Amino acid sequence: AAKLSPEELLCQLRDRVNVTMIEGMDGPFDTSEWQQHLPGKSLNETVGRLGRCAVVSSAGSLKSSHLGQEIDSHDAVLRFNGAPVKGFQEDVGQKTTIRLVNSQLVTVEEQQFLTESLYNTGILIVWDPAPYHAEIHEWYRKPDYNFFESYKLYRSTHPEQPFYILNPKMQWQLWDILQENSLEHIQPNPPSSGMLGIVIMMTLCDEVHVYEFLPSKRQTDICHYYQKFQDRACTMGAYHPLLFEKNLVKHINQGTDEDIYTHGKVTLPGFRNVHC
Numbered sequence: 001a002a003k004l005s006p007e008e009l010l011c012q013l014r015d016r017v018n019v020t021m022i023e024g025m026d027g028p029f030d031t032s033e034w035q036q037h038l039p040g041k042s043l044n045e046t047v048g049r050l051g052r053c054a055v056v057s058s059a060g061s062l063k064s065s066h067l068g069q070e071i072d073s074h075d076a077v078l079r080f081n082g083a084p085v086k087g088f089q090e091d092v093g094q095k096t097t098i099r100l101v102n103s104q105l106v107t108v109e110e111q112q113f114l115t116e117s118l119y120n121t122g123i124l125i126v127w128d129p130a131p132y133h134a135e136i137h138e139w140y141r142k143p144d145y146n147f148f149e150s151y152k153l154y155r156s157t158h159p160e161q162p163f164y165i166l167n168p169k170m171q172w173q174l175w176d177i178l179q180e181n182s183l184e185h186i187q188p189n190p191p192s193s194g195m196l197g198i199v200i201m202m203t204l205c206d207e208v209h210v211y212e213f214l215p216s217k218r219q220t221d222i223c224h225y226y227q228k229f230q231d232r233a234c235t236m237g238a239y240h241p242l243l244f245e246k247n248l249v250k251h252i253n254q255g256t257d258e259d260i261y262t263h264g265k266v267t268l269p270g271f272r273n274v275h276c
């Protein structure tokens with residue numbers, strides 16, 4: 001596999017990864033039942049045009065980072081799954097514009113998902129691992145986790161909160177680019193929420209700063225900044241091709257290595273600012 005230059009790679013990401021949310025016109029969702037649950041406005045309409053954006057990984061290395069103020073200075077902040085802000089503002093900030101959650105959380109942790117106030121802030125997006133390049137109907141028949149009922153339930157109790165379903169085609173378009181740019185064979189598992197969130201923000205924002213996706217000098221085996229649990233696989237990857245994702249992000253980073261080392265910070269252009 002021939003490695004592309006950072007510029008070529010950015011163009012590939014811009015042109016081949018289609019970031020869209022499920023809409024009422026899409027395949028099996030074009031029923032009156034789904035019409036009433038899916039948000040009326042598109043994600044673009046809901047967020048408007050965003051300038052500087054931050055993506056906050058959930059890594060343990062955010063602990064004692066004091067990055068909170070810097071993170072909150074962005075126009076929009078994306079967080080993942082159950083990553084809290086309460087009690088951790090000093091390190092991760094308090095602003096949440098978008099929260100990207102996986103379908104496992106929405107189903108397996110349904111009770112918490114439906115009741116914890118953490119999820120009531122900002123825009124929610126849920127994604128589910130789909131079979132490789134599966135057509136949307138096929139995925140709908142056998143999602144990895146059947147989160148659809150839980151989604152509808154949440155929508156009924158929080159009708160005013162925008163809550164989108166990520167179109168599953170994106171994950172494999174992105175995975176193909178990861179594979180093409182890696183020398184090793186990658187297991188065909190979808191990218192992590194982290195990598196998906198980075199590309200979502202690149203479509204919405206002029207500039208994206210990613211925190212502690214590429215670990216800083218604070219790198220630790222502690223999985224999350226909000227838990228004591230230790231597992232190196234959280235940072236290196238087991239199911240998700242996390243190491244390959246991180247190599248790719250390192251390759252397209254427009255910031256300095258110093259920024260990575262001290263702040264775990266990567267700077268990426270929004271696709272609007274990528275000229276091919």
Ligand code: NCC
Pocket residue numbers: 057058059060080081082101102104105192193194195212213222223224234235236239240
């Ligand atoms: O842990 P998780 O990820 O919620 O983390 C969000 C994203 O942050 C980046 N990360 C996290 C920890 C770390 N030490 N280094 C990192 O770089 C990754 O990019 C990660 O995607 C997920 O991707 O959805 C994941 O979700 C958890 C779990 O399902 C949720 O937290 C909900 O409880 C998965 N863990 C388990 O299933 C046990 C994790 O594998 C992937």
